[in-house]
Amino acid sequence: MSPASPHVTRAWVEIDLPAIDRNVGRIKQALPAHVRYVAVVKANAYGHGMPEIATRLLQAGVDCFAVANVGEAARLREIGHDADILLLSPTLPSEMPRAVALDLEVTLNSVAEAEALERCAASAERKVRVHIKVDTGMGRAGVWHTEARGLIGFVRAARHLDWRGLYTHFSEADADTDFTAEQRRIFLALLAEVPVAERARLLIHADNSAGLESFSAASPFNAVRIGLMQYGLPPSAGSFLASLRPEPALSFHARVVLVKDLPAGTAVSYNRTKVLTRASRVAIVAVGYGDGVPTAASNRGQFLIRGRRCPILGRVTMDQTIVDVTDLPEAAVGDIATILGAQGGERITVGEFCAWSDCIPWEALCTLTQRVQRVYRTDRT
Secondary structure (H helix, E strand, O other): OOOOOOOOOOEEEEEHHHHHHHHHHHHHHHOOOOEEEEEOOOOOHOOOHHHHHHHHHHHHOOOEEEEEEEHEEEEEEEEOOOOOOOEEOOHHHHHHHHHHHOEEEEEEEHHHHHHHHHHHHHHHHOEEEEEEEEEEEOOOOOOEEEHHHHHHHHHHOOOOOOEEEEEOOOOOOOOOOOHHHHHHHHHHHHHHHHHHHHHHOOOOEEOOOOOOOOOOOOOOEEEEEEEEEHHHHOOOOOOHHHOOOOOOOEEEEEEEEEEEEOOOEEEHHHHHOOOOOOEEEEEEEEEOOOOOOHHOOOEEEEEEEOEEEEEEOOOOOOOOEEEOOOOOOOOOOOOOEEEEEOOOOOEOOHHHHHHHHHHHHHHHOOOOOOOOOEEEEEEOO
């Protein structure tokens, strides 16, 4: 494990592209043939780097992409010239001309948004493919479910809007199965009002990696949004894909830049939250909250150095983190510290990192900052 470039000497992430290939292959094999794979690559492909990941996903055979906004879609359009790209978030009126020009599929969340898009599309003399998002209990984006019929009626009548999808989003798919079932019931009741012939041309999706349920032959769902799972994080235990065991694709590393001895009684880092109870050897690692190690991991987290777990001492700072190497006397400047991933026979998982950091897996990956260089592995070396 070493950076691929001599310039990568402080903090970097390694992304195993073949692992992503294998994850996508396993997911596609498990999905019924009629179910489309919507690859979610928003937030810089969950911190993995959108251009490289989207290219790999195209090669792996995903059906279409989903992003958060027009800016992300524009970057993606440079890679996938003919790919179907769905905007998941509400679109501002000022963004609509660009969305139309880029031939994006736009999610509609209100009649007012639909009216603005209809005017924009008419002005451009284009017809825009749209999905209607239904808020079934999350309280975020989407038209509230009791008001969805009005939006559906407007889209049906609009001359420049081409209705292509209907979907919702589960707020607690990985924890509260009862509430998820109620959201699903509300959505299916609304869907049942759509004539079968009209429904046949719609992409109907509700599930993401956390909430996947069985796709029976009678199920109306014909698409699934895949995010975390394609990057190697397992779905919830209730998912029908839970047995696939995806491979983690990302690991996070930094260099030890200083090793020093400190006497017992020394207060370490800002605000003196840790006082050494013994004479200690500490290593200063060139990574901090400016890179993606949150301050919540202070005095709680661990790094791997030479295959050994070394606890974080004191506050994580912007550019550096102090770890205890008293029991690892061979630790030296230039050693690699692993923040996420495997080293020797040890591994720090995303779940473990999140427990120390009071965050969720999506957050842990998406907060890896731009100054952390991405190094892409195309083989096992």
